[in-house]
Amino acid sequence: MKVDNYLPRKAEITKVVQETGINLNIKTFHLRFADEKPMMDFKPGQFLMLTVYGVGEAPFGLACAPTSDCNEIIVSVKKTGKVTAALHEHEEGDIVGIRGPYGNSFPVEETKGKDVVFISGGIGLAPLRSLIDYVLHPDLREEFGRVQMLQAFRSPDDMLYDYEQQRWEDSPDTTIKYTIDRPCEGWDHCVGFPHDLIADELECQTENTVYYTCGPPIMIKAVTNELVNLGIDPEDIITTLEMRMSCGLGKCGKCNIGHRYVCKDGPVYSYQELLEMPDEF
């Protein structure tokens, strides 16, 4: 039994990365706990509640992997509401609060020994990064098969983690395809929506492969449909839902879909599970 008083641990912002170009609306924050206690235990796919003192808190998927050398927490934050706007004003050295981690996680054990496909849309890459960095970590790379990624962004200026992409591309047996919505001068990768590109750009096997996808709801729907059309078992398609999580403990009632509390038995669900859930997200 765990007592949770809904109050956060203090964490210091150690680095702020401005991710996107023209829009300037996504920043990645690197955080370290300001107390002496050990780093929190977490699993890929979990989320935390991040407090901006005096303003409020909001849920963010972890964008870092719990590997042996992990000593910081990474979240990518898109400016959409009151809390995220306030967070964007924060700089290196500022103190914020962290509660969590909360929720279930990506099925890492079930993915071991299999090929992995990641399909992301925009900031949907952030939660997937907790698993990408895990799978591609030199100590763990052998435990997983081939890795393919299809990353979609609105434009080249909206790209996330361009400073990590080379490292990922250089990992053994790993390919990354990038796509943007509309053609653009100087862009020599794919153009178009991810679901239209899956069949041509990815080698989709129906066996021994797990598909992870995250992005705007409309993109997740289009991608899962396409994967199912290609014969992929809905059990092998994994996604993570964004709801209005608030307490993180399955009590406050803001995130439930039918009888499920997304903050507790989600946010990670297989497409098969989503099919069985009411359309309330």
Added chain:
Amino acid sequence: MKMENSYKDLSAEIKEVAKKVLAEEDVDQLLGFAQGEFSGLTEPVIIKKAEQAQRMVFTEDATPMLSKYLLEYKEKKQAVVAKPCDTRAIAYYLSEDIIDRKNLVIIGINGCPGLKDNTACDECDTRNPVISDYQVGEEISSAELAAELKGVKYLLEDMTPAERKEHYSQEFARCTQCYACRDACPVCYCDHCYVESNQPEWVEEGSSADKDMIFHLMRTMHMPGRCVNCGACEMACPEGIDMRSMTTHLYHKAEELYDFRPGISPEQPPLLSDFSKEDSEPGFL
């Protein structure tokens, strides 16, 4: 002795007119009152077939403003059983051009006998419909109405600002921010209420008396020229908060200063968009 219609007679007439309207007029639905199957309480109902009209009633507990529901289904052709205050809300909607007259069949209640516990009915100045297509009940004459209204005083008249603050601080201390007052009000129909705005956040979360005061004052300040003084806000409040006296104060001030009563005619220009050089400018509070 008031020359008003009995609830029983009005109920019987409403049933008949509703049947006729549903049979003869090309309406999608009719808004009226019926008694709850299990509770026996008077509740708003939407009726679509003439045979269902038999369950309709009009009682001293017919507090909800059916006019408000009209706005939910603006695209439909609707008939509505309208108390005189409802007809004023409807006339106001028409003056603001937010609903189409062609989509309305108004069954107005003449000589409204008023509602139980609703203090607004004690000072009601509109006991016959201001706009209607069908009518039930006997009209109350203007002479009778004038005699009844004689001597009615509205609550804030004699209070000093300090007394008012004291009174309302006590009242709003009970507010739970359920917003039933706003939701029951026929002229609180903004698509996006300032309460629901978090950027900027007009009403901070939390329930201190100050914050509750802000909510009620802001609502009040949106009310001059709109409030038809129906009392639905106060009747909806489960904490028995006296908030109508604030909007009523402005209601009477608008009449006193500008000879304006909201919703007395669909052609009436709204108070705050009409202007003349001769207007007095004393401020509202």
Added chain:
Amino acid sequence: MIKKLTNQDLKALLKELRQEFLVIAPFKVKQGRLMKVLYQPVKNDEQLSSIYLTDQPDASPKEYFLPRDDKLGEETAGADCEPADWQDQPRIFLGVRSCDIAGIELFDDVFIENDYIDPFYQQRRENSIIIGYSCSEKADNSFCQEVGVNPVDNDNVPLMLYQKEEGFFLKINDEDKLKEMGILEKIENLADGTDEDLEALINERQEAFKEDDFTIKSELPFPEKEAFSSVNWEEVTASCLGCGVCTFYCPTCFCFKFFWEDVEKNRAWDSCMFSLFTEHASGHNPRESQEQRWRQRLMHKFSYHPKNYQGEPGCVGCGRCVSKCPVNLDIRKVIAHFENSIVGEGVKGNEG
């Protein structure tokens, strides 16, 4: 163990209990145009004469366990800080009816459950002794027996009070707890009552609760899938204004939100009937319309909660949501509509 008390005995007992406990009991309170019955702390011995047990209180005692406005602490204090001891004095709640007792038991399931404990709730709960009260007549719009609540008798509270024409029976259900709290010694010397006499009273009262024209025919949990595919919620909930009265007065509604006053984190009641309840910062809202929110409220009580908590209903049948609703929208009507829809009988003719 059963004791027999005169009105004077009860007053004397409460007077004694007040030495150590904060006694919270129902009183008649004027609120504007309304006369209500509300739980309030007894401030002096004179007030003991004004305790009003006759009618169901207008509100359950939930605000004493999950306050409408609850200070959780300063966020900068960190996750390890103990909740403040805001309530040293143990509390006795007098005259709590079975519906409201069931409401507190439901809170226990949610806030003191296996995986997470809410320390704020736990502290208040453990600090409280409940003296139950047997209903002698059905409260307006109540249907407690349909959700497994016995209005007349209750063994789940340490003490249960039964008012007779003259005086009371007091049934002792949990001697250990009462001993531990130092209450037993104050009761032991009272006159003994007999099992037979109490049983006769209980049986007589049960009779009065037999007749009800409302029944819940379906097993709990209500089927989730059908709720989304086979029920026209708009039709039956069209009159809902979207205010939060039903949920605020509900003894089992516990959904909450956080809000901040500088670095102080607070918790306040929230309501699934509000559009903002589920709205994302992006503007996307998974439950956009009022009938979807009504579906949530009904299904949380009759489907999701039972499913997540071993079949326990999420409604205690107190009827307050009906009595307090500004438009008298009746949850019984919605349940009947749901049941009629899923068994394929179609909608009843008089649903309007």
